[in-house]
Amino acid sequence: MTTTRTQARAPRVGESALRPDGIPKVQGRFLFGNDLWADGMLWGKTLRSPHAHARIARIDVTPALAMTGVFAVLTADDVPGSGVFGLEQADQPVFASGVVRYVGEPIAVVAADHPELARRACEAIVVEYEVLTPLVDSQAAITAAAIHPDGNILRHLVIRHGDIDAIGDVVVEGIYEVGMQDQAFMGPESGLAIPDDDGGVQLFVSTQFVHADRDQTAACLGLPPDMVRATVAGTGGAFGGREDICLQVHVCLLALRTGRPVKMLYSRDESFVGHVHRHPARMEYRHHARRDGTIVKVEARVVFDGGAYASTSSAVLANACCFGAGPYRVPNAFIEGWAVRTNNPPCGAMRGFGAVQTCFAHEAQMDKLADALAIDRVELRLRNALEPGDTIITGQRITGTAPVAAVIRACADAPFPAGAELDPDSESAPMLLRPGGAGRTADARHVTRALGFAVSYKNLMFSEGFDDYSTARVRVEDGIATVHCACAEVGQGFVTLAQQIAREVLDIDEVVLAPADTHVGSAGSTSASRQTWMSGGAVEGACRLVKAQMEADAAAGTVQRVYEATFEHHHAPTQRLDENGQGDAHVSFAFAAHRAVVDVDRDLGLVRVVDVTTAQDVGRVLNPVQALGQIEGGIAQGVGLAVMEELVVDQGRIRNASFTDYLIPTALDMPTVTVAALIEEPEPGAPFGAKGIGEPPTISSTAAVAAAIRAATGRAVDRVPVRPDDLLF
Amino acid sequence: MTVLAPTDLDGALAALAERPDATVLAGGTDLMVELNFGHRRAGVFVSLRRVRELREWSRVGDELTIGATVTYTGLERGQIATLVPALAQAARTVGSPQIRNAGTIGGNLATASPAGDTLPVLSALDAVVVCASASAGRREVSVHDFLVGPKRSALAAGELVVAVRVPVLSGPQEFLKVGTRNAMVISIAGVALVTDAARGGLRCALGSVGPTALRAADAESFAATAVEWPSRRATPEAAIEFGRLTAGAARPIDDHRATAHYRRHAVEVCARRAFERVTLR
């Protein structure tokens, strides 16, 4: 028997390329950061605060140090460099000293020759606390006594646009709330640090921004940045939860102190206090419109609870406010935003980055407005949809593509997929697929089906003057191309994309992706839907340099064996928002529409999301299968926020820090996802015309599901996640 | 760490008698979680996996004896499902396929969680738990006495759950479970309802709304007269009243999973629906 293996041409840009890590992850063969191993390594463990707010009266580490097998116990006194770190402002202590500001704040770390011993050594450390009253109310935090030397206001942003006193014929108001969502990524935080002979350290860490890790870690270690050699270790997801550092400084400190490799990994419950979450938000809205449905003005006041430390709260708030009126022509706006410090768990980046919260509010408002005007909800959105050339509420003109009407039409007009018809033959639907699922609680007659619609937009790349460039080095040797870029692969698909781009430009089939590390320039963060544009562009640029050199040499008859080029890709510069929240703060925008069909058990208040249909502005699809993956995954997270995903925080303490009680959608909760259209209008300035696609699926899917539940129940549904009680009592 | 793997019941009982420090390991779906979280420590395990007697079930007359290590998958599929449908329905609500392949009915009993999903069904069936130890031999305990409180059972040290005995009844059965996810969720309220057509009655028990499974005695007495036997005819008003009376038996608490108010309401709704499913207009 002969087997023929067709040598398929490896996928280029625009073709489906399968992830090399996909099947290993499903089969349990993928090496995550927590699988890292070095001979003779020690295990690090963190002692954390049990209190949301307390003074530390005394720390005594001697009982832990006295234990055989314990090699180091470190506290704030042992940090040689900066005692504080942070992505935007260095306000978070490496170890709490003097005061703790949230439950789970690190106080000390231990290195021992066994993880269990490290855990016991942590227990042996004596910490005396004077417990203080925690500040847990974000509204009260604005005026309350400061819980941090930098004060409680992380950012106060006011957007004044047009005539802020304008009045419409019709006014609708609402107050909306979003609970605290967790990224719940695969593979909890983990890292391995290995001391180098020159006093530096190698760090292997699950992260989404390896250069920021390096820079912050080096500053705290008191080392020059190039003495911290950081490499991205096998990372599950991230969704914003790995943008801030967590164990990076700790594990390096322990390695340098003990002179031995040290590994740290968080358990799942520790992970819930080990990274930042999506900001809970309280949002007051007032929309003004003319009788014909033209929006006159949007007023809003939003308060985002940043928790104990700044993280990226300031940028999250800016997004919440900038996109807080939705993808509509809004000539006049007054939006006041607060991001405040409390003794709740720290909040920061999560997929959608501020736009998710305000989208839930502005889309609820659009439905209210449509109803008050007796205009069809989709029609009202179409009448006000932004177009290229329009000015958004920050005074910025949209110079790129803005197919808002196209996504709305494609999504709203899409036929309902089988099983998600509005008038279903529900008697025949299996009980498992009704609200309550495997619990067998609903008969067909208890279920009401309804649909909801929502639209969103968000910036791509970092905003407000941030030069989040990316770097790529490309080497061609013996007909094989190697791409070296520090872009962290956290599921978004750079692994395939970098190869596709290199093949496309160089017309070479065999492309190797080198490990993402700090031996090459920064690629920036894998966030803000930016890596396809930024690092994709860097790879394209480096490949073009190599290609030009190869072509020139070929023409001159001086062909070399090795070609190498490095390219730094910068996006167009942006400005910081001024005192009126005006300015060209953003690079580019992406738009999406979602239509949700839900079934609600009217008496039990249980929900099953049946289908989410979407149309999305993508610029150009570079890898169809990966695009679909991002859309399905983003919708899963959006559905999760709508109906179940919430960290329940009581007096600063998370009460459901485990997958037993922090619920994320299962296969029975996941709706069918129907892609009505991917709108491919190439974005000027974007490599291959492609926009980022990672965040939009999450943003308006939550709002669409909430709208559908509202339609099914007649309830306000002014808070997500929706709880059964909210639909009944 | 030592894992003893006896191949028959006597061997298992002997191992437990010899090693009083041993922990019984069945499917491990509760135990391994406790060990991983450091809530419990153990160095010696007696694994029940190879003990043939415990894996089997048998029917004698109108009584079914289900071995302690019969898994949820075993309950859910095959003949047990037609003989005791409520048990199969409850089994299907447990965890994920992986958990159902590993988790056992004996483990659910021994854990005695207020949210154990087979427990309201066993309570409604007036099941009998067969226990055994090397020193005290076999004894039979009514499930009502076996379940003492939250995570507390009548098992003595060194004693195993060997089997559970349930009647094969004629008439429909229902198990409904409320959770805020459509699968793999800890129950926030559960209702088991079995009809006993021969004796002309309904038996109803509740999960997750009290320290252990609770019986809804008032609702049961109401059903004895409100339902016409053996035709099982009942009025719509009777269903409403049955739901109301059942909710009266609940003793729910507020926690991060649900409010007591909602739990009681959910019991009322589920009991009404279960009643409607097992009766005829």
Ligand SMILES: Cc1cc2nc3c(=O)[nH]c(=O)nc-3n(C[C@H](O)[C@H](O)[C@H](O)COP(=O)(O)OP(=O)(O)OC[C@H]3O[C@@H](n4cnc5c(N)ncnc54)[C@H](O)[C@@H]3O)c2cc1C
């Ligand atoms: C992800 C997940 C989801 C779950 N979902 C549910 C759910 O939906 N509903 C539900 O009710 N439960 C659920 N559980 C809990 C668990 O699966 C059940 O309680 C299961 O029945 C336990 O059985 P086991 O065989 O795994 O017990 P094990 O974990 O092996 O043992 C549990 C305890 O019982 C003791 N024990 C076990 N067998 C015997 C015996 N024959 N005699 C004496 N002692 C014994 C053990 O020593 C131990 O203390 C879930 C667990 C997990 C991890």
